Amino acid sequence: MEKINVSICTGTSCYVMGGSELLLLEEYLTPEQRELLELKGVSCLDLCHDAKYGKAPFVKINGQPMEQASVQSVLERINALLGGESVSC
Ligand code: FES
Secondary structure (H helix, E strand, O other): OOOEEEEEEOOHHHHHHHHHHHOOHHHHOOHHHHHOEEEEEEOOOOOOOOOOOOOOOOEEEOOEEEOOOOHHHHHHHHHHHOOOOOOOO
């Protein structure tokens, strides 16, 4: 199975809008789920400069942007991509 790429923006705009909590995402995953994810922090995803996107914080999952990302919403997206395996916070 190909890994799910999760890029969490650690830029200032995202960080102050809640991105700091997203950096705890890994704590909510089981070891098996961690094996299936490629988690990384990115200094700025360049979404904060594009008016077509909403509010920070931003995350990209397999290249797809998520706006106003929260730990819960990211876990839900990951859960859906993993085929419904339970992931919650
Ligand atoms: S600071 Fe997060 S997208 Fe730019």
